[in-house]
Amino acid sequence: SQQGEEDPQALSIQEGENATMNCSYKTSINNLQWYRQNSGRGLVHLILIRSNEREKHSGRLRVTLDTSKKSSSLLITASRAADTASYFCGHSGAGSYQLTFGKGTKLSVIP
């Protein structure tokens, strides 16, 4: 069963706007990862944040992690139509290799 939840389930924005999606989980984690999935494709790894980190950046992506609230957020700045996809967070517990994914956020960027 899935132990994480992304919020919102769907998000529609105009090109150039920022997109923020959130992820919550229930157990202690070792790390949390964000993936993107374009329609009909597999998941593509975006960024990993470890439990002792609070923020990471990669290009237009910014990920934050609040272990006290068991939550993470993914910010995509200056969104583009090509960012249209579903975004999933996957988390892994201490000593575990396994990633547990949430239901994802479906992002639509309107040109």
Place this chain on the structure above:
Amino acid sequence: EAGVVQSPRYKIIEKKQPVAFWCNPISGHNTLYWYLQNLGQGPELLIRYENEEAVDDSQLPKDRFSAERLKGVDSTLKIQPAELGDSAVYLCASSSGATSTDTQYFGPGTRLTVL
């Protein structure tokens, strides 16, 4: 570098028929995963291999599902017999290491429709 290859991309079968999915991981990746993804959901792990050994198959429904990874490279996932509820996307992923921080590379998946 070639990514994870899966075939077929789509499969339509009638219930009670058998079906098999094939995965070729990225060259040199010893760890291979099979995931199930239902519509509107995230992937759920079915089985994980390290080389040719299935090190975690606790979430594989063994009454009808089976998998193998002969020679520690390609892998096949089989369902026999298929049920209506098996309609989903079956994703294969591979990674160079066996820890959770090793990036998993996903294939495009096989979309199974059971009629």
